[in-house]
Amino acid sequence: MNIIMSKTITYLQRVEFGDCDPAGIVWFPNFFRWIDAASRHFFIECGVPPWHETEKTTGVIGTPLVDTHARFVKTASYGDVLHVRVHVAEWRDKSFVQRYRIERVNPDKTGDEMTLIMECEEVRIFAARREDGAGIRALPIPAEIRALCS
Amino acid sequence: MNIIMSKTITYLQRVEFGDCDPAGIVWFPNFFRWIDAASRHFFIECGVPPWHETEKTTGVIGTPLVDTHARFVKTASYGDVLHVRVHVAEWRDKSFVQRYRIERVNPDKTGDEMTLIMECEEVRIFAARREDGAGIRALPIPAEIRALCS
Amino acid sequence: MNIIMSKTITYLQRVEFGDCDPAGIVWFPNFFRWIDAASRHFFIECGVPPWHETEKTTGVIGTPLVDTHARFVKTASYGDVLHVRVHVAEWRDKSFVQRYRIERVNPDKTGDEMTLIMECEEVRIFAARREDGAGIRALPIPAEIRALCS
Amino acid sequence: MNIIMSKTITYLQRVEFGDCDPAGIVWFPNFFRWIDAASRHFFIECGVPPWHETEKTTGVIGTPLVDTHARFVKTASYGDVLHVRVHVAEWRDKSFVQRYRIERVNPDKTGDEMTLIMECEEVRIFAARREDGAGIRALPIPAEIRALCS
Incomplete structure (x- = not known):
């Protein structure tokens, strides 16, 4: 059995x-x-340089969204502190799946420490500018980024 | 055959x-x-009063989101004019499904008039304030709102 | 007497x-x-091309703000329609003054047609990217833009 | 001599x-x-309760802006960490002056530690809802809040 x-x-x-x-x-x-x-x-946090640097090296200008699905469980209001937990759930050829879990820190010390506020699953790509200047195009997942983030 | x-x-x-x-x-x-x-x-547009009025009559303070799923097809940029087409695709007991199609008006007169930019499907509720003042709760779909919007 | x-x-x-x-x-x-x-x-509206075009011709990438002073007179809320009236009040060597007056359309037909909501006076520059890639720099006011906007 | x-x-x-x-x-x-x-x-930070609590006790629902004047000195970009330093510069009868200084933390250890990005001076009021429900009104500066913040 493999646990990844x-x-x-x-x-x-x-x-x-x-x-x-x-x-x-x-x-x-x-x-x-x-x-x-x-x-x-x-x-x-995984060690990937900011996009204004990768634009000059690998051409990556950002990770635009292709698809997102979010579920809202509880409301939050001002004064709340939220934890957004994020990881890459899947690497595909030209896209990847990023998952999020947003929890609220419960200020009073009774009961659970955290309350689930919302969950989200996204498909994103690594984008470069198109040669003709019109918009962006998807790059194959850069191997060095994948290695840093897995 | 019924066409709704x-x-x-x-x-x-x-x-x-x-x-x-x-x-x-x-x-x-x-x-x-x-x-x-x-x-x-x-x-x-369907004739429902604004939420600050319905709050006093039916208790409805808005239509918070429960679930959303969006698919991004093409990019848009400044100067673009977008058409957001919206309808209610389904009425449930305590929630409803709203669907969106965002298209860009193509400025040049050649080719298609509109380009699909993104699509979205949401589940929303009609919310009222909770009696205890802590957050909101879902109301049954108000019959008069459903009648106006169908 | 000159009236400009x-x-x-x-x-x-x-x-x-x-x-x-x-x-x-x-x-x-x-x-x-x-x-x-x-x-x-x-x-x-004055006929100046969008910034992604001027970037290629005159180097102008936008009109960043140097100074702004705003006065808030009345509140506005959702459902309101606002008119933002804007003109250039002064052209300087490397900056210009833009003035705004935001008024709310009064929905009922009694009394004044418009209510003043806020006023704002800004100093802006025409900016180009710096040659070393680090930030932006102010350009002299482009004569053709000034001619179009006066 | 008094130094306040x-x-x-x-x-x-x-x-x-x-x-x-x-x-x-x-x-x-x-x-x-x-x-x-x-x-x-x-x-x-000065110990004033959040506005959703003061609304029930003193009627204060927030501190809306009456006037703001900002000066932009340097640009900032993503990845930057900003320090916003804020204090009350003056207490008036029904309003107060709040001043801000936004500085960027310089990531490299050479030169100055911080760079001034912008400065701002505001006039704000303590607002309550109007009895007739139409908008807000200014309250006299609550003595207990002034004491906590001076």
């Missing part, structure tokens, strides 16, 4: 007043802001 | 410079900002 | 649910999003 | 990819997002 462990990074995010809507809870597009930041930090 | 037609609303959105990231394309959380606006405009 | 008239553009903006905070009013950084969009539309 | 020292709080902010625009630098409305968060954290 994958690197998991935890990204911390405070919820601010301005992240919340008139219902007093996080306005959901903000979760995607934080997930995108967590995605980038995953690569940084 | 559902009301479809088209919401127009210009893409601005600040909506785009260092790769020069729309930063994806902004698509969810526009989808949320299109969702609300769907109800307004 | 300057071109004024009106940019329309709907206020959305997600633009508002838990107090139910527009969260103020969103006003700056709209002001930035109005600034860009001013140049577009 | 005022409490100063430092709020840390990472700059993310999505905070930057196609010119590769922070899109300026994001600075106001961070300034607003720093403003709120100032009160929290």
Whole structure:
């Protein structure tokens, strides 16, 4: 039996007043802001250089999204501290699957330490600029990035 | 044979410079900002009062998201004009499915008029504040809203 | 006596649910999003090409902000339609002053047609990338842009 | 001679990819997002309860902005870590002045430790909901909040 462990990074995010809507809870597009930041930090924490450096070396300008599926379990509000746990669940030829689990730190010491707020699964690509300057194109998964992140 | 037609609303959105990231394309959380606006405009266009009015009558404070699945097909950039087409695909007991199709208006008159940029399918609820003030709860689909929107 | 008239553009903006905070009013950084969009539309409406085109011709990549001063007069909320009126109040050697007046369209037909929401005065520059790739630098005001916008 | 020292709080902010625009630098409305968060954290750090609590006790629902003046000195980009230093510079009858200084932590150990990115001075009020439900009104500065923050 093979057990494949994958690197998991935890990204911390405070919820601010301005992240919340008139219902007093996080306005959901903000979760995607934080997930995108967590995605980038995953690569940084694994030792991948920032995109403005990889653009000059391997051509990678970022990891745009192809598909995302999110499930919202509980609401969060300002004052909350969130943990975004992120890992790469699958490497494909020209894309990869990144999974997220956002949990809220429970301030009172009773009960569970963390509460699940939302989960998300994405398909992303490594993108380069097109030669004709019109938009972007998917690169094969760079072997050195995959090695750093697995 | 029954053909059920559902009301479809088209919401127009210009893409601005600040909506785009260092790769020069729309930063994806902004698509969810526009989808949320299109969702609300769907109800307004169907004749449902704004949430700050329904809060006083039926208790509805908004339609928070339970689940979303989006597929990104082409990139968009500033200067583009997008059409967000939205309808309710399914009414359930305490939730409903809203579907979106975002297309870009092609500025030159050759070829297709519109290009598909992204598609999204959401599950949302009608929410009220909880009596204890802690968060929100799902209401049964209000019959009068369903009637207006079908 | 000389009366100098300057071109004024009106940019329309709907206020959305997600633009508002838990107090139910527009969260103020969103006003700056709209002001930035109005600034860009001013140049577009005056006939200046988009920045991704000027980058190739004159080197201009945008008009970053040097200084801004805003005064908030009344609140706005979702459902409101705002008019952002923008013009260039002054051309300097390497910067220019852009002024904004945001007014809300009053939905009921009694009283004034518009209500002043906020005013803003900015100093901006025309920026090019630095040759060493590190950040941006101010260009002298391009004569052809000034001619189009005055 | 009286020297009045005022409490100063430092709020840390990472700059993310999505905070930057196609010119590769922070899109300026994001600075106001961070300034607003720093403003709120100032009160929290001084021991003032969050606004959803003060709403029930003193009626305070937040500190909306009346006037802001910002000066942008250097650009910042993703990967940067910013320090937002905030204090109350003046207490008036129904408003107060909050000042901010945003500095970037220089990653390399040569030269200065910090680089000034922007400065901002705001006038804010403590707001309560109006009795008629239409918008907000300014409260006299709550003595207990002033005492905690001075």
